[in-house]
Amino acid sequence: MKTVGKDKRIWYPFTQMAEFENDDSSVGIPTIVAADGVYLIDEKGNRYIDGVSSLWVNLHGHNHPKINSAIEAQLRKFAHSTLLGLKSEPALKLSKKLSKILPKELTRIFYSDNGSTAVEVALKACYQYWHNLDKKTKRKKFVAFENAYHGDTLGAVSVGGVELFHSIYRDLLFDVLRAPSPYCYRCKFEMTPKSCGMKCLTEFKRLVSENAEKIAAVILEPLVQCAGGIIVHPKGFLKRVKEVCDEHKIPLILDEVAVGFGRTGTMFAFEQEGIVPDVLCLAKGITGGYLPLAVTIFKESVYESFIGEYEKTFFHGHTYTGNALSCAAALANLEIFDEEKSLKKLPPKIKRLTTLLERFKELEIVGDVRQCGFIAGVELVKNKTTKEPFKLSERIGHRVIRRARKYGVIMRPLGNILVFFPPLVIAEEQIELLLDAAFRSTKEVQDELKTHLR
Numbered sequence: 001m002k003t004v005g006k007d008k009r010i011w012y013p014f015t016q017m018a019e020f021e022n023d024d025s026s027v028g029i030p031t032i033v034a035a036d037g038v039y040l041i042d043e044k045g046n047r048y049i050d051g052v053s054s055l056w057v058n059l060h061g062h063n064h065p066k067i068n069s070a071i072e073a074q075l076r077k078f079a080h081s082t083l084l085g086l087k088s089e090p091a092l093k094l095s096k097k098l099s100k101i102l103p104k105e106l107t108r109i110f111y112s113d114n115g116s117t118a119v120e121v122a123l124k125a126c127y128q129y130w131h132n133l134d135k136k137t138k139r140k141k142f143v144a145f146e147n148a149y150h151g152d153t154l155g156a157v158s159v160g161g162v163e164l165f166h167s168i169y170r171d172l173l174f175d176v177l178r179a180p181s182p183y184c185y186r187c188k189f190e191m192t193p194k195s196c197g198m199k200c201l202t203e204f205k206r207l208v209s210e211n212a213e214k215i216a217a218v219i220l221e222p223l224v225q226c227a228g229g230i231i232v233h234p235k236g237f238l239k240r241v242k243e244v245c246d247e248h249k250i251p252l253i254l255d256e257v258a259v260g261f262g263r264t265g266t267m268f269a270f271e272q273e274g275i276v277p278d279v280l281c282l283a284k285g286i287t288g289g290y291l292p293l294a295v296t297i298f299k300e301s302v303y304e305s306f307i308g309e310y311e312k313t314f315f316h317g318h319t320y321t322g323n324a325l326s327c328a329a330a331l332a333n334l335e336i337f338d339e340e341k342s343l344k345k346l347p348p349k350i351k352r353l354t355t356l357l358e359r360f361k362e363l364e365i366v367g368d369v370r371q372c373g374f375i376a377g378v379e380l381v382k383n384k385t386t387k388e389p390f391k392l393s394e395r396i397g398h399r400v401i402r403r404a405r406k407y408g409v410i411m412r413p414l415g416n417i418l419v420f421f422p423p424l425v426i427a428e429e430q431i432e433l434l435l436d437a438a439f440r441s442t443k444e445v446q447d448e449l450k451t452h453l454r
């Protein structure tokens, strides 16, 4: 068993393999063989706090008895049947449960199997929506924001705006209208949130009104652009984006693949600004971190345009669409929210996270600390005064998280940004362990940089 981690055949995602296979940190790259609650356990028996919820998916802990038995029970019935031409009990039960936690305007649920497909479905459906209404429509463009991340398939990459991940593919992508992102720490208008009057929003408004007749939809990750760098939006931004969309009758697609299911403190992020999107994408947390599943949910008005002649059909579907085991896991996952009162238990944990993040601000290499509910990011900088960033090739975030492993926590940075994205179920003492480990590791890297300079 000790040798399983030594096999080198896997090409890992978002990973520079030259670096990965030569990891010389004290613990190396753990090979996970078991998990329990918020802990991941490696082949040497080390236990690590899962500080990023196994990439933003786990909510109620690993090996949760209720989700385990829901999957087992479903397995004894059947594992998968297609939704192409057949109905499926677990998919029907889940859509009923989802409709209970969603605003009543969001009536139609389209299943797929990951966040990128949920976004592709939203984009293609909105594009076809206008075509179904009028074959001569000129509404063929999408508005997306800078620093947006909506997944890795080509449609999702087209609306994406993260230079490092997306620029290489530019020639393959469709054109989008790009609106500024409210990244206040690095405001492109060099203004401050106190006095800017949301200049970025004015730009968005201008972009939309100048191109209104050409726009099929606007896509946004609400409240916090997670993979874009935990960019927390100012209060009211989302509400005003929705107002602009409504003014021009443009559907707003919200990508809540990461922020949905309690991460921001409410079940869905949009609830906090009192709006309802026209299209909603959900994935990651939907099965509590157990199995791949996604949904794209539509208002009746979008769905209606597809009803009628055969040519108006939405010709889209993935083979494992609405997988029965995934749906059973998702249903159990949503029931746990009720049974364990997961959302009610969050506010003190969010507060504890805020308090523990405070210390980071004293560090010389910390430029900004951002938090939205139970999601937080710490931006590391070379120069605190000028905000000069570390070069990505310096791998600063990576150096910190490698050290954090030694202190028993697993993290995954986004370039120069340390990310905190723990399972909702994490206890306050465990939040403290996580933040302490991250703080010590950051301080050590800072000290190391100083010695290096001397």
Ligand SMILES: *Cc1c(COP(=O)(O)O)cnc(C)c1O
Residues within 6 Å of the ligand: 114, 115, 116, 117, 119, 149, 150, 151, 152, 221, 226, 227, 255, 256, 257, 258, 259, 283, 284
């Ligand atoms: C992760 C993510 C996606 C893509 O989801 P996958 O399941 O990795 O395809 C899309 N949008 C957002 C906001 C995400 O965080």
